[in-house]
Amino acid sequence: MIQGIPLEHFLVVSTIMFFIGVCGFIIRRNLITMLMAVELILNSVNINFVVFNRYLYPDQLQGQFFSLFIVGIAAAEASVAIALIINIYRKLKNIEVENVSELKF
Amino acid sequence: MNVFMFYLFSGIILICSLLTITTRRILRAAVYLLCVLLSTAGLYFMLNYQFMAAVQLTLYAGGIVVLIIFSILLTHHITHRFKHPDLVKLIMGVGTGVIGIGLVLATIFSNSFQPASVQELPVDMTVIGTQLLSTEKNGYVLPFELISILLLAAMIAAIVIAKKEKNKNTEI
Numbered sequence: 001m002i003q004g005i006p007l008e009h010f011l012v013v014s015t016i017m018f019f020i021g022v023c024g025f026i027i028r029r030n031l032i033t034m035l036m037a038v039e040l041i042l043n044s045v046n047i048n049f050v051v052f053n054r055y056l057y058p059d060q061l062q063g064q065f066f067s068l069f070i071v072g073i074a075a076a077e078a079s080v081a082i083a084l085i086i087n088i089y090r091k092l093k094n095i096e097v098e099n100v101s102e103l104k105f
Numbered sequence: 106m107n108v109f110m111f112y113l114f115s116g117i118i119l120i121c122s123l124l125t126i127t128t129r130r131i132l133r134a135a136v137y138l139l140c141v142l143l144s145t146a147g148l149y150f151m152l153n154y155q156f157m158a159a160v161q162l163t164l165y166a167g168g169i170v171v172l173i174i175f176s177i178l179l180t181h182h183i184t185h186r187f188k189h190p191d192l193v194k195l196i197m198g199v200g201t202g203v204i205g206i207g208l209v210l211a212t213i214f215s216n217s218f219q220p221a222s223v224q225e226l227p228v229d230m231t232v233i234g235t236q237l238l239s240t241e242k243n244g245y246v247l248p249f250e251l252i253s254i255l256l257l258a259a260m261i262a263a264i265v266i267a268k269k270e271k272n273k274n275t276e277i
Contacts, residue, residue, distance in 0.1 A: 003107060004107065004108045005107070005108060005111050006218075007218045007220065008213060008214065008218070009111070009115070010148075011213050012210065012213070013115045013118060013119065015206060015209045015210060015213070016119055016206055017118060017119065017122050017141075018205075018209075019201075019202040019203075019205045019206045019209075020119075020122045020123055020125075020126060020202065021122070021126075022198075022201060022202060022205065023126060023198045023199060023201060023202035024125065024126030024198075026194065026197060026198035026201060027126070027190045027194050027195055027198035027199075028126060028187075028190070029190065030131065030187065032131060032173060032176060032177055032180070033126070033131060033134060033187075035173065036125060036126075036134060036135065036138050036173065037125075037126060039138060039142075039165075039169065040122055040125065040126075040138070040141065043141065043142065043145055043165070046145070046161075047145060047148065050149060050152060050154060050157060051152065054152045054153070054154070055218065055220045055221070056218065056219075056220065056221055057221060058221055058223060058224075058225040058226060059221075059223045059224065059225070059226050060226065060243065061226065061228065061232070061233070061236060061243070064154055064156075064157050064228070064233075065236070065237070065245050065248070066248075067157060068157065068160060069248055069252050071160055071161065071164050071165065072164075072252045072255075072256060073252065073255065074165070074169065075164055075168060075169060075256075076255055076256050076258075076259035076260075077259075078169045078172055078173070079172065079259055079260070079263045080259050080262050080263050080266070082172055082173070082176045082263075083262070083263040083264075083266040083267040084266055085176055085180065086176060086179060086180065086267055087266055087267060089179070089180045094180075095180055
């Protein structure tokens with residue numbers, strides 16, 4: 001733990017970052033920007049896991065392992081999402097979310 | 106010194122994550138996202154999780170951001186700017202954010218967290234590697250295997266989705 005920094009300050013930072021991500025997911029209409037908002041959300045959750053691990057249970061490593069797994073899942077999700085985005089761009093020539101509804105049956 | 110560095114990193118994280126979703130140029134948004142991820146790695150270094158910080162630097166800042174920047178360059182004109190979002194959506198998004206931050210912070214500050222006084226476990230590569238592959242208590246071999254299957258599936262899916270379809274007329 002860091003001397004002089006209480007646990008709550010980390011939680012405030014990660015909370016604000018999480019809701020900035022949620023807000024960006026709602027107001028942006030571009031697929032890549034929405035993907036970046038999702039990365040912000042995942043990153044703030046990682047901070048929470050690691051900080052709880054270090055401050056409350058420093059004799060175990062659960063928080064660190066689960067943030068490692070979250071990073072792996074984020075990488076897999078980003079690669080599939082970008083493959084989809086590039087494929088949508090080939091068909092529609094832009095990647096705004098409104099146009100993606102053309103892919104419906 | 107530690108306290109100053111913590112507030113510096115937190116400031117960079119908050120300002121850059123706000124800029125990520127408000128800037129109107131998409132390449133700048135990717136660069137601000139990179140700043141957020143780098144300062145998060147700095148926080149992990151301050152908490153003495155060197156391996157976690159290294160994974161954050163290589164996988165997030167090195168891998169995902171480069172992937173995002175490549176896909177931006179493939180799908181956008183570099184001078185492209187977003188339209189302003191319409192007012193209803195803006196109000197709804199900001200309202201959701203403000204209400205959520207208020208609720209969660211009220212919950213956090215109504216609890217008192219007591220930092221544990223037990224001895225800190227030294228986190229070196231030997232401990233991490235042993236625990237990741239052990240089936241005993243504190244072993245994580247099941248999620249490790251699950252995530253390797255997930256990564257394989259994601260890799261195959263990405264190749265299959267992004268593959269160019271063969272033009273059937275030319276085959277005949």
